[in-house]
Amino acid sequence: MEITPGPLLRMIDSPDDLKKLSREQLHQVCDELRQYIIDVVSVYGGHFAASLGVVELSVALHYIYNTPYDQLVWDVGHQAYGHKILTGRRDNFITNRKYKGLSGFPKRSESEYDTFGVGHSSTSISAALGMAMAAKYKNENRKSVAIIGDGAMTAGMAFEALNHAGVADADMLVILNDNCMSIDPNVGALKEYLTDISTSHTYNKLRDDVWNMLGKLPVGKNFSRDMASKLETSVKGMVSKSSNLFESLKIRYFGPIDGHNITKLVDTLKDLRNIPGPKLLHIVTVKGKGYALAEKDQTKWHAPGLFDKVTGEIYKKTFETPQPPKYQDVFGHTIVELAEKNAKIMGITPAMPSGSSLKIMMEKMPDRAFDVGICEQHAATLSAGLATQGLRVFCNIYSSFTQRAYDQVVHDIAIQKLPVVMCLDRAGLVGEDGPTHHGAYDIPFFRCIPNMIISAPMNEQELRNLMYTAQLDSNEYPFVIRYPRGEGVMPQWKTPFEAITVGKGRKLKDGEEIAILSLGHPGNFATAAIRELKTAGINPAHYDMRFVKPLDEALLHEVFGKYQKVVTVEDGTVVGGFGSAILEFMSRHGYHAQVKMLGIPDRIVEHGTLKELHRECGYDAAAIAETVKEMMKDSVKFNTLIAG
Incomplete structure (x- = not known):
């Protein structure tokens, strides 16, 4: 147009x-x-x-x-x-x-x-x-x-x-x-x-009178700069x-x-x-x-999407069947559900109550959920202070903004081993906001800190269960839950809570010759890739690791004891991230396997839709499938299938 x-x-x-x-x-x-x-x-x-x-x-x-x-x-x-x-x-x-x-x-x-x-x-x-x-x-x-x-x-x-x-x-x-x-x-x-x-009104009227008297702001025609400054200051002080x-x-x-x-x-x-x-x-x-x-309605119109400028109708996609919710909304409703059962739960966000959906709790429980303004450092240490008093604090900050609170997480939360739950919204690529907002680096910069638990849900049910696990009295550590911008995969997402053993992954599928290890939402890309690979006669195993710290070492011993080819998939930088953690485990235990790490490359990724950026960075379903095919080229079974 x-x-x-x-x-x-x-x-x-x-x-x-x-x-x-x-x-x-x-x-x-x-x-x-x-x-x-x-x-x-x-x-x-x-x-x-x-x-x-x-x-x-x-x-x-x-x-x-x-x-x-x-x-x-x-x-x-x-x-x-x-x-x-x-x-x-x-x-x-x-x-x-x-x-x-x-x-x-x-x-x-x-x-x-x-x-x-x-x-x-x-x-x-x-x-x-x-x-x-x-x-x-x-x-x-x-x-x-x-x-x-x-x-x-x-x-x-x-x-x-x-x-x-x-x-x-x-x-x-x-x-x-x-x-x-x-x-x-x-x-x-x-x-x-x-x-x-x-x-x-008193101040403004007197101020305007002074400016008019001076002729032109800030120095009057018949006044020295020093005299004008003193007069202006005295008026401000008076009123x-x-x-x-x-x-x-x-x-x-x-x-x-x-x-x-x-x-x-x-x-x-x-x-x-x-x-x-x-x-x-x-x-x-x-x-x-x-x-x-x-x-x-300034909040609604901050970034409304496409709309009819005459009627003001904001265009929304319509679907014949129920659609999955946004991860942020699952968080918003789930924290209220948990807080209704656990009086210790508090919610903190630095100026993003609508974006993080903590606004739902702020409206229902105004004495237990707070927007503290644009101050991520304060949000982290405030959460630490609340935690010293036995409260279970969910501190919700966008992943890219959490970078600004790094020292506070190290000094005030991790060293003191306070069980603050850091909910990192917009983890991974975020789309049109581009490189200043991509949540690319949280896995490496949190993984190197002692006392940290770092997790990522593959779907809405997993997010709910991780939140439930993090607020239990049995958890004594800072607990990071990272999840992406946008929709999940489960229209029927409100499932019963189940505690997850910290550091425990899950095997989603057995396979032959090659295994895919995924962390978080990209596990769904891997599932789609596996469906495509089935038509080519390739049968990868799939493990949803859930945690990057601590790693499920029992599961990894199983993987490296059975598969000589491994693909890791994450929605974060490959430098020091989840894939690096897998390589460190492999080296530490003397395994020798071919490992290919997929994730955000070691460069600044510009803006675009999520689909465009996942494709560009090479970890969407098509890229995962292509990587597996490339690694399987020297497979006797695969070459026999191709020849047949």
Whole structure:
């Protein structure tokens, strides 16, 4: 479907073209840019509400700043669609998040305007400060701007960067995009603090009066910079005690201003560009601005999928027969079921209650399930603290975000041998979100830590049973359960709970000459491959190992005592992962077999659908079958069948 941009937008191939327009034309540019995002995302998919909320900001930044010489750092990146469209990628925007197409996030290798790659939150201030310090060192008049949402500001890393920025004496602007949302509604004291600033009528009226008196922000025509600064600071101190947070860190605070007033934004940014040193502009925006349904239900419209832009109907696949649920929903319903029977169970998630489905427990048991904001480190150590008091904590973090809590898992959970249950959602390849979100590395980085149990369910029943096992009083260790994004394989998934012996795998099928060892959901790919191989007269054995730590050594002795050819399959990196663990066992016990490891290769895997990426990485059903055939080429029985 051809999507045509508006008459002004179609003439903008770079920020230089934008700068040729008059200030009066910027309103129309914003309208056209917002409509173009709605048109493209409704037909081709992608993140939605976040970019609508910063249309005016995107236009104003590229209108005032000399990009790409001046450097913009977007945080997280969901909000950067307008930025991409204005910087030469308008005509290719329909490929956004598609295989071999544009990334859904800013990406340095994609454009010189993408100064810093992002995907995880709260990195922009640190990165922009680094750029500003480099400019100062090299005597360059280069401006650095970090655009960070109020949700991302809750992370400790953002405060660490602000703390440094206040004393670094570098020329940097932080734009705090305050919409009270990340993916889900924001939580915590910072949200309440920002609300207090933005809704203080007394403060805002006095602040506006002062600015008007000064003539132009921030220095009046008849005032020295020092006098203006003192007057502005005294007003802030008089009318709002909480407004001193940023200034106490020696960062000049301006705002809040309406983030949808393009004229005000342009004037303010023009003035701020000429003020040296660290400063913060607080803008108030509406996530989903310009699309009424997205404004009303911002969580639902964060990334809605394809939809009818006129009626707002979100297209859902329809099926004649019951379909398997998403793994995340199995987790969400199962933890409630377990918590109803075990009063010790608590749930923790860092800002992903909807994505992880812990929201189900938060609604039913608000005193036992908590969203702690975008702060994975805190989530891990908070869980450890709860566990010291005898509680059974399920800490649900996306696999790629768990990387940020690694030290806390080592220092606060594993060393102290606290039985926190780490539920790693989105383990393995995640699809269109790409390399910043692939859960590729959790097996190696947890496998090397003592005291850890690491497991992966092949289906919904196994996930339920692993969760049941992890919360039993008999479990005394940190317990990792990793499971993928998307649907499972069991429409009738609500099965009775059964305890699983920790470190115990299961033999699904006997075979001849070759064995497939799988971990987690890819075991279903192996099952499909075995059906295909049967038609070729090949009969592999299949073992679902369930645990990568501890390994089922009795099962592995059986495998290597019977089969000289082994294929390992995992939804994680092959470097140091499940396959490596099998090779270590084989070496340790003196076995000699031909082993082929299938999984995520030792390279950065870009974005695409899960099917496309599983195929590219060589561990879908077809790739498993082809690997087995290749290994069986020297088999006497196989060659006899082929000859026959």
